[in-house]
Structure formats: C-alpha cells, structure tokens
Amino acid sequence: MLPAEDLVETGGSQDYMIRMGILQVLKTQFLCHLIICYVFLVSGIIINLVQLCTLPLWPINKQLARKINCRLGYSISSQLVALLEWWSGTECTLYTDPESYKLYGKENAIVVLNHNFEIDFMTGWTFCERFGVLGSSKVLAKKELSFVPVIGWMWYFLEIVFCKRKWEEDRKTVVESLQNLRDYPENFWFLLHCEGTRFTEKKHKISMEVAEKKGLPKLKYHLLPRTKGFCVTVQNLRGTVTAVYDSTLNFRNNEMPTLLGVLNGKKYHADLYVSCKIKINLHEFPCMTVRRIPLDTIPEDESECAAWLHKLYQEKDEFQEHYRQTGRFPGPITSPPRRPWALLNWLFWVCLLVYPLCMLLLQLLLSGSTFTVVCTFVFCIAVSVGIRWMIGQTEIDKGSNYGNKDMQMNNN
Ligand SMILES: CCCCC/C=C\C/C=C\CCCCCCCC(=O)SCCNC(=O)CCNC(=O)[C@H](O)C(C)(C)COP(=O)(O)OP(=O)(O)OC[C@H]1O[C@@H](n2cnc3c(N)ncnc32)[C@H](O)[C@@H]1OP(=O)(O)O
Numbered sequence: 001m002l003p004a005e006d007l008v009e010t011g012g013s014q015d016y017m018i019r020m021g022i023l024q025v026l027k028t029q030f031l032c033h034l035i036i037c038y039v040f041l042v043s044g045i046i047i048n049l050v051q052l053c054t055l056p057l058w059p060i061n062k063q064l065a066r067k068i069n070c071r072l073g074y075s076i077s078s079q080l081v082a083l084l085e086w087w088s089g090t091e092c093t094l095y096t097d098p099e100s101y102k103l104y105g106k107e108n109a110i111v112v113l114n115h116n117f118e119i120d121f122m123t124g125w126t127f128c129e130r131f132g133v134l135g136s137s138k139v140l141a142k143k144e145l146s147f148v149p150v151i152g153w154m155w156y157f158l159e160i161v162f163c164k165r166k167w168e169e170d171r172k173t174v175v176e177s178l179q180n181l182r183d184y185p186e187n188f189w190f191l192l193h194c195e196g197t198r199f200t201e202k203k204h205k206i207s208m209e210v211a212e213k214k215g216l217p218k219l220k221y222h223l224l225p226r227t228k229g230f231c232v233t234v235q236n237l238r239g240t241v242t243a244v245y246d247s248t249l250n251f252r253n254n255e256m257p258t259l260l261g262v263l264n265g266k267k268y269h270a271d272l273y274v275s276c277k278i279k280i281n282l283h284e285f286p287c288m289t290v291r292r293i294p295l296d297t298i299p300e301d302e303s304e305c306a307a308w309l310h311k312l313y314q315e316k317d318e319f320q321e322h323y324r325q326t327g328r329f330p331g332p333i334t335s336p337p338r339r340p341w342a343l344l345n346w347l348f349w350v351c352l353l354v355y356p357l358c359m360l361l362l363q364l365l366l367s368g369s370t371f372t373v374v375c376t377f378v379f380c381i382a383v384s385v386g387i388r389w390m391i392g393q394t395e396i397d398k399g400s401n402y403g404n405k406d407m408q409m410n411n412n
C-alpha cells in the first residue's frame with residue numbers, strides 16, 4: 001500500500017494532468033481561436049488608428065513619433081509573441097557565445113537568417129522581445145506584406161523596408177528607406193532573409209542550377225542567397241550598425257511548425273546558434289544559432305561583399321549539416337528568459353475587449369431581432385475569413401513563385 005503522502009501526491013499529480021488535459025483541449029476550441037483573433041484584430045485596428053494620429057507629430061518631433069510608434073508596434077507584435085511563448089508554450093533555445101550575448105539588444109545589428117519555416121517571423125520576434133528590441137525591429141520585406149491588415153499597416157509606421165524583389169525598381173526605394181534608418185532613436189535589429197523566399201524543394205533545385213551556372217559550390221540546406229539586398233544594407237547602414245548576426249533557426253525533431261498549430265496550443269521546440277562547448281539535451285527545445293560578425297570585417301566593394309555572403313552561406317550550410325547529423329548546434333547555450341511583458345500586454349487587451357464583446361452579444365440575443373442576429377453572424381464569418389486569409393500569408397504552400405524560375409522572370 002502507498003503511504004498517505006504518496007497518495008496525496010499521486011492524486012495531486014493526477015489532478016494536475018487532468019487540468020492540463022482540459023487546458024490542452026480548450027486550446028483547440030474554435031471559440032477560443034475566435035476570441036484570440038477578435039482581440040488581435042480589434043486591438044490591432046485601434047493601434048493602427050492611434051498610429052495614424054501620430055502623423056501630425058512626424059514633422060514636429062520625428063524622434064518622439066518614432067519612439068511612440070515603437071511602443072504601439074510592440075503592443076501588436078508582442079501578442080503573437082505571447083501566443084507562441086505562453087499559449088503554445090514553445091521553448092526557444094539560443095546557442096551563442098557569452099561575450100557576444102552581452103551586446104545583444106545594446107547595439108544595432110543586421111540579422112542574416114535562414115528562411116525555412118512558416119513561423120520564422122514569430123520566433124524572430126520572440127528573440128527580439130527577450131532582448132528588448134521587439135518594437136524597433138526591422139526587416140527587408142516583400143511589398144505584398146505591407147497590405148496585410150494590422151501587421152502590414154503597423155510596419156508602415158515602423159519604417160520597415162519593402163521591396164518588390166525586382167532590383168531595378170527596388171534600388172532607389174530600398175536605399176532611401178535604409179538611409180532613413182541612420183538616425184533611428186532606438187536600438188534595432190534589421191532582419192535579412194537573403195534567400196529571398198522560403199525554402200521549397202523546387203526552389204532549391206532551380207537555385208542550385210543557378211549556382212552551377214555561376215560556378216558556385218552547391219548548398220544542401222539553403223537556397224542561393226541573393227546578394228544585392230545584403231550589400232546595399234551593409235553599404236547604407238555602415239556606421240549605424242555595428243555587427244552582422246549570422247543566425248540559423250531550426251525546430252527539433254524535423255518539425256515544420258505552423259501558425260495554426262501554435263493557435264491550437266501545439267508546443268514546438270526552436271533552436272538559434274553562435275558557438276558552443278557545453279553539453280545539452282537537444283531533444284526538447286527549438287534551436288537557433290547566432291554568430292556575431294563585426295561590420296568592419298565585411299568588404300565594402302560590392303562584388304567582394306557578394307562573394308563574402310556566398311562564403312557565409314556555405315558555412316551556414318555546414319552548421320545545418322552538423323545539426324542534422326548531431327541534433328544540435330555547436331557552442332554553449334546562453335538563453336534569455338521569457339519576460340512577462342508580452343503576456344501582460346495581451347491580458348490588458350483581453351480584459352479591455354472581451355467584456356464589451358460579451359455585453360454586445362448578450363444585448364443582441366435579448367433584442368430578439370432576427371435581422372441583427374443574422375448580421376452579427378455574417379460579420380463573425382467575415383472576420384473569420386479575413387483572419388484565415390491573414391494566416392494564409394504565412395503558409396509556404398500558398399507562397400510566391402519567386403525563385404521558381406531562373407533569372408529575372410521570377411515574380412509573384
Ligand atoms: C535573431 C533572431 C531574429 C531577429 C529578427 C529581427 C527582426 C524581426 C523583424 C521582423 C519580423 C518579421 C519578418 C517578416 C519576414 C518577411 C521576409 C520577407 O518578406 S523575405 C522576401 C523579401 N526579402 C528579400 O528578398 C531579401 C533578400 N533579397 C535580396 O536581397 C534581393 O537582392 C532583392 C533586393 C530583393 C532584389 O531581388 P531581385 O530578385 O530583383 O534581384 P537579385 O539581383 O537579387 O536577383 C538576381 C540575381 O539572382 C540570380 N538568380 C536568378 N534566379 C535565381 C534563383 N532562382 N536563385 C538564386 N539566384 C537567382 C540572378 O542570376 C542574379 O544574379 P546576379 O546578382 O549575379 O546578377
């Protein structure tokens with residue numbers, strides 16, 4: 001027979017398991033998703049409107065307008081971070097050397113990252129949040145994303161650099177947008193997915209044909225990097241940015257995480273790298289590797305800079321090979337802890353928006369008007385379709401044709 005304390009303990013743990021089971025089931029419920037999406041959409045639109053109200057401030061006090069917009073942007077993007085960190089419980093492990101770690105979040109940096117996963121952007125944002133640069137984070141993003149409600153509109157005020165991925169048309173606007181960032185009042189990370197599009201087998205095959213034509217070594221895990229964006233970023237942010245963070249992101253157990261999976265409360269394990277010696281258990285967390293490269297060591301000349309980037313991608317390919325072989329990146333883990341701010345911001349919006357929603361629905365039902373009830377129902381369906389379209393923007397299957405054809409005919 002078990003002693004009394006053990007029985008209590010077993011009972012306690014059973015209770016815990018049951019509670020966790022219920023929570024897990026709750027996370028898969030459509031109603032929960034609807035509430036989460038409603039909060040995201042309504043809070044996002046409110047914030048977009050407040051951002052719009054900052055427009056008159058720009059000519060008077062640009063730096064203040066930028067700082068306000070960083071906070072407002074944080075309030076939107078941190079909701080997706082909270083969804084990843086607190087709702088799905090996804091764990092993020094960082095492999096990096098402790099000396100570089102001290103500088104993260106305290107300097108401007110260009111982040112060069114592989115582009116394989118549908119939730120790359122959320123995982124990137126999570127690391128930004130942990131180092132306090134989420135509100136100010138930047139990216140060279142495809143123009144199509146600027147039309148996505150809430151996020152795309154928010155990016156306009158955060159001075160995100162957009163490109164059509166047609167260099168002749170992009171050259172001028174990209175340079176101008178980069179020049180604007182030279183006096184940015186907050187530390188920022190500038191994200192570059194040099195591959196230009198997400199990895200698919202077809203895009204990989206075509207890009208390796210291009211590599212062969214150019215006499216470049218083949219890559220196994222990456223597409224051939226597009227060098228123009230990187231070179232122009234380095235040229236225009238020299239003196240503003242101090243380092244390039246060569247980053248590689250992987251998810252454990254060959255998982256391909258999705259935003260719908262995260263919304264359903266599925267826990268993933270991400271890994272990001274810099275250099276490691278400590279022994280760790282690699283079967284539990286997602287993983288990312290970061291190498292800090294001082295910007296002065298990158299060649300100024302455009303063709304040398306392009307060659308440098310090709311060399312970097314060959315090294316990145318070796319890191320990936322190491323990860324595939326051993327299930328881990330080399331180097332010590334120096335992971336920043338999860339902070340409460342994203343969760344608190346989320347709870348704030350939930351408290352603010354869910355109560356009026358319940359009251360409104362109650363009033364509608366009590367009104368007894370079939371017309372009003374039908375209108376509300378149709379409105380809810382329209383919102384769900386809108387959100388589903390937004391989620392579709394993250395899905396690789398629905399991705400662009402960029403890189404599906406050789407040379408310059410490869411647009412959307
Ligand atoms: C540490 C944790 C992370 C921190 C995160 C920090 C911040 C987070 C912030 C925000 C998070 C949100 C994330 C949102 C993500 C959205 C990302 C995107 O939208 S990715 C798509 C847009 N971005 C890019 O494309 C950037 C990379 N591209 C470039 O730099 C391009 O050069 C360009 C500037 C876009 C211009 O492209 P274009 O195609 O017009 O010209 P290129 O000269 O580059 O291409 C021609 C060149 O390529 C060769 N070629 C032809 N076909 C292919 C092929 N299939 N594959 C490879 N190469 C090909 C061709 O021969 C030409 O060669 P050459 O240059 O020698 O003439």
Ligand SMILES: CCCCCCCCCCCCCCCCCC(=O)OC[C@@H](O)COP(=O)(O)O
Nearest residue numbers: 037040079080083121151197198390391399400
């Ligand atoms: C709390 C939050 C609730 C969330 C509810 C759902 C909200 C939906 C939010 C949708 C966010 C849309 C932002 C999309 C950012 C996707 C970035 C991305 O990865 O783009 C792909 C491009 O790089 C390359 O494109 P391809 O050439 O591969 O094609």
